[in-house]
Amino acid sequence: MENKTAVIALAALAQESRLAIYRALVQAGPEGLAAGKISEATGIAPSSLSFHLKELTYANLVSSRNESRFVIYTAHFAVMNELLGFLTENCCNGNACLSLSACSGNPDSLPSNPTDTPS
Amino acid sequence: MENKTAVIALAALAQESRLAIYRALVQAGPEGLAAGKISEATGIAPSSLSFHLKELTYANLVSSRNESRFVIYTAHFAVMNELLGFLTENCCNGNACLSLSACSGNPDSLPSNPTDTPS
DNA sequence: TCCATATTTCAATTATTGTTGAAATATGGA
């Protein structure tokens, strides 16, 4: 994972509304939630929600699918995994001792390359 | 870890300069780096650096000690660990399957309570 | 004490981000 990619993902999560949205989607699991349901669950106004969902999508932390007239959003863990790896790599002088195991319950959560370029 | 605490830590890292600073400090290990050295290493102007170091300190991601006329900054992993736990908790419907093991090489890296309040 | 070095503080400027409400688009059902 590149520095900029990490910044984008971190920035996407570093906002109360988006963190709430993301966590709601994580909780909802692979089935995901329709935009309207997310709005209900979080109390975020539709237009604002749409703005934030776009940012989370851009950061690749969520994806969406159309289902009749609903747009269903789903959290996916691939980038989260990469992000965690990036943040923990080089821990304790490059020994990556903050290791983590991949999520086993979600198809998106396959481990992503942990042999990234250290700075 | 509370939602707001997480947002503060994420926001602290969600910025190119600060992520670079933080990673430099992670790389430097427990010995840390003097502010001037960080400025050299990252190319960030002293006043700007000071601003960012304050933000990282506020987020509790780094701490500082005085050593003669230098101020030495050190990354510490406690909040990073909490943050990782927070981000991965509830993964796959509350089973925290994105588990992680604590860093063993740094005194700050003791595992912090993983039984936090899910949203 | 005086000076050089190390770092922080402050104010000003610029850039970015988040929220709101109204209008636009798109889908499905009556």
Place this chain on the structure above:
DNA sequence: TCCATATTTCAACAATAATTGAAATATGGA
């Protein structure tokens, strides 16, 4: 087709955040 529902887009505004340069503070050595 027409209407209600679901979501997104857009423009305007407000709030925050980042950078700069100059000045302030603090420490140690000559």
